[in-house]
Amino acid sequence: MKIAFCLFKYSPYSGLSLDFLRILEECQKRGHDPYVFVSEWRGERPEGVQFMVLKPPKISLKFSNHAQNEQFHNKLQAELKKQAFDVVVGFNKMPGLDLYYGADSCYVGDKVPQYPAIYKLTRRYKGRYSFEQAVFGVKSQTLILSLSEQQKSEYQEHYFTPNKRFHLLPPTLDASFSPITDRVTQKEKLRAELGLPINNLLLMFIGSGFRTKGLARTITALAGLPIDLQQRSSLIVVGHDDDEKQYRKQADRASVSQQVLFLGGRSRQEIPKLLAAGDLMVHPAHNENTGTVLLEAIAAGLPVLATDVCGYAHHIKAAEAGIVLDSPFDQKALNTRLASMLTSPYLDRWSANGQRYGTNPALYKMPASAVDAIEAYEQRNISPINCTPDSQDIHNIYLREDLSQLSFDELLEIGKNMIGGHHNVVEARDKLGEEGRRTVSFSHNGERYYLKIHDGVGWKEIGKNLTSLRLPVLGAENEWKGVHHLRRQTLLQNLGLNTLNIAGYGTRERRFWKILNNPAKRQSLIVTDEIPEAISLEDLFKDKLFWGRNANKIPIKICFKRWLIEQLAQTARVLHNSGANHRDFYLSHFLLQRTKESHEPTPENSSLFLIDLHRMQIHKPRWTAWIKAILQGALKLQRPHPPESVTPRRWKMRDVSGLHYSSMDLGLTKRDLIRFISTYENISNRQVLEALQANDGFWRDVRSRAQNLYRSEKRRTRKTGKVANTPLTPASTQH
Numbered sequence: 014m015k016i017a018f019c020l021f022k023y024s025p026y027s028g029l030s031l032d033f034l035r036i037l038e039e040c041q042k043r044g045h046d047p048y049v050f051v052s053e054w055r056g057e058r059p060e061g062v063q064f065m066v067l068k069p070p071k072i073s074l075k076f077s078n079h080a081q082n083e084q085f086h087n088k089l090q091a092e093l094k095k096q097a098f099d100v101v102v103g104f105n106k107m108p109g110l111d112l113y114y115g116a117d118s119c120y121v122g123d124k125v126p127q128y129p130a131i132y133k134l135t136r137r138y139k140g141r142y143s144f145e146q147a148v149f150g151v152k153s154q155t156l157i158l159s160l161s162e163q164q165k166s167e168y169q170e171h172y173f174t175p176n177k178r179f180h181l182l183p184p185t186l187d188a189s190f191s192p193i194t195d196r197v198t199q200k201e202k203l204r205a206e207l208g209l210p211i212n213n214l215l216l217m218f219i220g221s222g223f224r225t226k227g228l229a230r231t232i233t234a235l236a237g238l239p240i241d242l243q244q245r246s247s248l249i250v251v252g253h254d255d256d257e258k259q260y261r262k263q264a265d266r267a268s269v270s271q272q273v274l275f276l277g278g279r280s281r282q283e284i285p286k287l288l289a290a291g292d293l294m295v296h297p298a299h300n301e302n303t304g305t306v307l308l309e310a311i312a313a314g315l316p317v318l319a320t321d322v323c324g325y326a327h328h329i330k331a332a333e334a335g336i337v338l339d340s341p342f343d344q345k346a347l348n349t350r351l352a353s354m355l356t357s358p359y360l361d362r363w364s365a366n367g368q369r370y371g372t373n374p375a376l377y378k379m380p381a382s383a384v385d386a387i388e389a390y391e392q393r394n395i396s397p398i399n400c401t402p403d404s405q406d407i408h409n410i411y412l413r414e415d416l417s418q419l420s421f422d423e424l425l426e427i428g429k430n431m432i433g434g435h436h437n438v439v440e441a442r443d444k445l446g447e448e449g450r451r452t453v454s455f456s457h458n459g460e461r462y463y464l465k466i467h468d469g470v471g472w473k474e475i476g477k478n479l480t481s482l483r484l485p486v487l488g489a490e491n492e493w494k495g496v497h498h499l500r501r502q503t504l505l506q507n508l509g510l511n512t513l514n515i516a517g518y519g520t521r522e523r524r525f526w527k528i529l530n531n532p533a534k535r536q537s538l539i540v541t542d543e544i545p546e547a548i549s550l551e552d553l554f555k556d557k558l559f560w561g562r563n564a565n566k567i568p569i570k571i572c573f574k575r576w577l578i579e580q581l582a583q584t585a586r587v588l589h590n591s592g593a594n595h596r597d598f599y600l601s602h603f604l605l606q607r608t609k610e611s612h613e614p615t616p617e618n619s620s621l622f623l624i625d626l627h628r629m630q631i632h633k634p635r636w637t638a639w640i641k642a643i644l645q646g647a648l649k650l651q652r653p654h655p656p657e658s659v660t661p662r663r664w665k666m667r668d669v670s671g672l673h674y675s676s677m678d679l680g681l682t683k684r685d686l687i688r689f690i691s692t693y694e695n696i697s698n699r700q701v702l703e704a705l706q707a708n709d710g711f712w713r714d715v716r717s718r719a720q721n722l723y724r725s726e727k728r729r730t731r732k733t734g735k736v737a738n739t740p741l742t743p744a745s746t747q748h
Contacts, residue, residue, distance in 0.1 A: 200290045
């Protein structure tokens, strides 16, 4: 096969470039004819390969990376037209690719949310977004060689890319660089080379792109170590970055400049020696699509401390070769874990476990698997959108394989069908007349699903929400994004809390005179898997057989209640720390599923699901935070660090007060409330009592709003003679 390999820039220190080279060499071994197109090549060139370096013009006003990438792509398209290639493989996102090696993270999902909304008007955004959409958009035909399920999920959230266009590759360890077995000798050599005491602890930070890989977090954690431990610890920074000076300044300000040693970029042949000499790999990345260096460290016997956003972080857990920090990131947790790992008696065990894990042959098959996909590739017409002829109105659509036979309009029809019928429709909630929403349960090919349709809320509903200072829910987009956001918070999954599984999602825009978008008539739907054998916490506590008058005196129920309080408090804390809030945070929107048959639910046989995310908010950094970050960067003569997303205080208060309100009839004690507050704030019970005695404003507002909601409910009950707990939607609807 005649194969075109396209890469913006090749550098011997780049993990992407090394993967590119390994796949190229595998193609050569199989007798293929590879051609390489790059704009810049640093280092030695492999033999037997035809190169074409498409350099930017010597005189040009386009200095930015995205502008130069566009120039390269324009030249590339002209060269590809001159020759007939069987397949075009890209290692960067660009239009016109047959296959894309997905080493980069999602630009729209990772970078864009950090910036103010005005950023979308820049040429940089438009250029990078158009290149990414050309690969992942629903109209594209590019096959994606994906490196992790995490990456796949993030791209599908923003581009609705069908599953069939992803080809998952195995991990990417290089068999040609074997770990050094004599680690003791190598440790002595490196310490002697750097002039460090033989017993010094070496923290290894390896990788270019210091900002993304979390060097600032690592320096802060080093500075936070106990003094005696800090003085005998050194941080070895290996890699090239244009902003190295700002990290030197950070180390100086933190008074650890003597402990932080920058070694610059090192050749691939030196990396095994560095890994063998270290005591701990620290990699608290902000975002890392894979993190090959983590696998290399594990195989070399170097324990690893990393964040769960790294695509290969799960290998650390599988190998039992270190610790993975759960999202959302907490600097205090990193500081604590670093100190505990450096003094842990398990260091030798983690090292041995990693070396054993690194002998698995499956870890070295990425190049062969990638070339297999290239060889099997056939030019084909892919039509991921299955819908009616007016498909030009379909804005977004995603259907999992089990629902791929259905179209947007067919699903919309199911949502409006009468009860029964071919799909065995069961109505769960019908508010089409009021809010334009309806939720039904239906079956397809023997499986049960829940379908929520938004059939246009109307201007009346929009006006009613705006006049009451509430954001109107215009469709299923909040729920689609909310589910993906919750799934990224792995700390919730470790707590045993889950959320909905999405099987389908779609929106159809309606327009004024085929020009302007009409939000009042926007149609959308979302399909989720049914959660079998589940009951809402509200219904569970209404059951007098389960939670009767003397329930607070029965040990097994007291144990379950305490577990539940801690689960709910930690869920609220993780949700709010991640920059989001629920807006309908009631007991009725938590489902309890019993994992084992038993008479009573217990912590051991129960699993919680958080549902009804259609009003969920995911906050971006405020413009005031950006101004502050820019000013701080200017004062320090360095690039500003993007501010973290923060959930505003009032939205935190509304969530917690809603939960408090919905539990007011359960007979909770003052000790129960203290347990919730201590877990939510992550403080001791004594600190909670001090805060309450000082009349803490946040918890005073929580109590006041919860009591107001409760009194309003009682008034409605007296007027109507019915239970007026209207905000608490029965969770059996699973929406």
